Amino acid sequence: MAVIILAALLPLIINDDYFLRVITIAGVFTILTLSLNLVTGFTGQFCLGWAAFYGIGAYTSALLAMKLGLSFWLTLPLGGLMAALFGILLGIPTMRLKDIYLAITTLGFGEIIRLIMLNWTDLTRGSMGLPGIPSPQLFGYEFSTNLPYYYLILILVLITVFTMYRLIDSRIGRALIAIREDDLAAKTVGIDITAYKVMAFAIGAFFAGIAGSFYAHYTSFIDPHTFSFMESISILAMVVLGGMGSITGSIIGAVILSVIPEMLRGLSEYRMIIFGLIMMAVMIIRPQGIMGKGREFAKSAGKSRRRGGGPT
């Protein structure tokens, strides 16, 4: 609660445009990280193409606003729904795959979506990107400075956090965690693992799409390069840094990894090197992440030991 009040008052304390911008982008990544955390952290499905859903949300929302002139308040949920639809489409055939097979399929899916954005030039203008995405309006008030965007993303982040907490605490959440811990045992107690996995994918994709939609209207320019594999990796790194299956951890991970590159802007050439080194250092020093739990981590480590390779 104190954090929420602090976040709400933050612009009054530090009213700097650049600072607000950095924090707003950190908010976008917080939603992305929370949504991936539902799939990877809670359900245990390793996904390497999360930026695809982010991109689908952004492009859907931008195109609806530009071509059909729809209001932002309509394109925002529509962007999320489109991403969720793709989440279901990808989820149904791939959810029987496990571990590395799923990781690599989602990676391939991410690349396919990016290449479609790049090559469907009639619709997306390819690598030239989509400029001039209209900014949201509320009762005739147009979002023109960083301040209203900051409050909008704060509300969206709060909705996401609230939904995640409610979800994880429910029957669905317990089923998802059961699938992560041992999918076979979950199946034997009557959990329809495919349905739950697809559901987790769809809900996660929905929030990723929302984040994309907000991002598109906030920056008013999107191009396929924004939704690359590197972006998927960054989001995954945020989840892992914060600790898989921890909501607080996801928020911390997202804020740290989106603010640090900004702080390193002066060292532009070394920025990505330091980013990579941080990812490695966190994994080596604390593989379960900042807020991860040691016990569960030891259990899944035992599980990985049992699985062997095959003859070469």
Next chain:
Amino acid sequence: MLLQQIINGLTQGSIYALVAIGFALIFGVLGLVNFAHGEVYMVGAFLGFILIAVFHLSFFPALILAMAGAAILGIAVELVAFRTLRRAPDVAPMVCTLGLSVVLQNVVMLVMGSDTKSLPTDFSKVDLIPVFNAQVSGSQLLIFGVSIALMLLLQFILYRSRMGKAIRATAQNKDAASLMGININRVISTTFALGSALGGAAGVLIGMYYNAFYPMMGFIAGLKAFTATVFGGLTSVPGAVLGGLIIGVAENLGAAYISSGYRDMIAFFILILVLLIKPSGLFGRDQQGKV
């Protein structure tokens, strides 16, 4: 036209195959994916470039030295990202190698610049040999020759040497191999060295073939090679080779007859199809869950 595309595809496919073997060997002994493998290929290519362009070595000594350099890098990757995380959950070493590949890409970009480098002497335009109504270039023959030689050498090491036996034993059952007195850490290091040397060789060959060396070259090649590995069943060396060749040919045919813009998509499309129809790959064993 068709034959020419197949020849070009096989050339590209041999490169994917060499990289894919590295993924398969490493997955075989560790059950994990080395996402920095594409970067090992890129560093190998740049080592070859420096040895030829700066030190004026001829092709074969440069190739061998670049392979040695890549092997050392591979051992270093294992020490940093896998040995330290032997007991961590699977996701940790994989994220660590993702971080490592970001570091390697950017270090090379810092040292060499982000622009595409070319060799002063172009190897790619020499001696076109007509085969029916298509042509095989000297560099294509060189790629075929070197790839086949390296694959045969690898099979020899795996099936005729003590170390090869130890690698195969470790791949079958790490704990049992360890109980039989096999030094698992040394086996894993050797596996990384072998796989990385092949990756480095592939990098030098492809750099020479297109006469282009750039820091991001490892990324997409690594992805496609990994696709080839999955295609072949993740741990199978012959499977990885066949997967690499099939993807190389399919990609070239697709680029020629469908659209070159979607060239990079074909490999992933094949991947998703394979995973849906036969998730264990061509030569993989079906894995069933045990309680």
